[in-house]
Amino acid sequence: MLRKLLILSVFAGTSASIPVIYQSNPQIFENLLKSTVTARPEVEAQPQVSLASVPDRPAAPLPTGRKVAVTADGRGHFSTTFKLNGRQVDGMIDTGATLVAVNTSTARRIGLSLNPSDFSHEVNTANGSIKAAVVMIDRLQIGSISVEDVRAIVLDDRALSTNLIGMSFLNRLGKYQAENGTLLLVQ
Structure with a gap:
C-alpha cells in the first residue's frame, strides 16, 4: 500500500x-x-x-503566479477591498490615475504621519489643482497579489473621498486586463 x-x-x-x-x-x-x-x-x-x-x-x-479578478460594480467601476500596510481599506482601481492616491484619513490609519509642509506637490485632478504629499506605501495587497514599496500621493479628505489604486501599482504587475465587466490582475 x-x-x-x-x-x-x-x-x-x-x-x-x-x-x-x-x-x-x-x-x-x-x-x-x-x-x-x-x-x-x-x-x-x-x-x-x-x-x-x-x-x-x-x-x-x-502569465504565472497569483491572479485576482475584480468584478465591476453597478456603475462600471472596479471597487474592491485591499490592504495598505496591512490595514484593510476600500477603494477603486483606476487606470487613469498615475499614482495610488489615498486621503489623509486613510494615510493616518495605515501609519503615515504627515506634516502640513509635506503637502508641497501640486497635482491636477478632475476637480482642479490641489496640494499633495508624495509617500511610499510599504505594501499594497489585493487578494493574493502583494507589491512592496509603492509610490503614492496623499490628498485632503475633501479632495478625495475614494482611495484610488493607480498605475504606480498596476505597472508593477505582470498583466492587468479588463474584459466583460471583470478586471484581471496577474502578478
Missing part, C-alpha cells in the same frame, strides 16, 4: 510540474513534438504547419 502511495505521489508531482516547465521553456516541448512527428513514417507528403509559434517573433510567456 505504501509503495502504491509513493508511486502515485511521484506521478502527481511530475504531472503538476509539466505546466510550469512548459511556461518557462516552451521550446523543449516544441522540439519533443517535432521529433515525434519526424520519427513517424509519412503516409502522404503534406505541408507541415506549426501552430505553436509565430515566425520571427518569440512566443510571449503565459
Whole structure:
C-alpha cells in the first residue's frame, strides 16, 4: 500500500510540474513534438504547419503566479477591498490615475504621519489643482497579489473621498486586463 502511495505521489508531482516547465521553456516541448512527428513514417507528403509559434517573433510567456479578478460594480467601476500596510481599506482601481492616491484619513490609519509642509506637490485632478504629499506605501495587497514599496500621493479628505489604486501599482504587475465587466490582475 505504501509503495502504491509513493508511486502515485511521484506521478502527481511530475504531472503538476509539466505546466510550469512548459511556461518557462516552451521550446523543449516544441522540439519533443517535432521529433515525434519526424520519427513517424509519412503516409502522404503534406505541408507541415506549426501552430505553436509565430515566425520571427518569440512566443510571449503565459502569465504565472497569483491572479485576482475584480468584478465591476453597478456603475462600471472596479471597487474592491485591499490592504495598505496591512490595514484593510476600500477603494477603486483606476487606470487613469498615475499614482495610488489615498486621503489623509486613510494615510493616518495605515501609519503615515504627515506634516502640513509635506503637502508641497501640486497635482491636477478632475476637480482642479490641489496640494499633495508624495509617500511610499510599504505594501499594497489585493487578494493574493502583494507589491512592496509603492509610490503614492496623499490628498485632503475633501479632495478625495475614494482611495484610488493607480498605475504606480498596476505597472508593477505582470498583466492587468479588463474584459466583460471583470478586471484581471496577474502578478
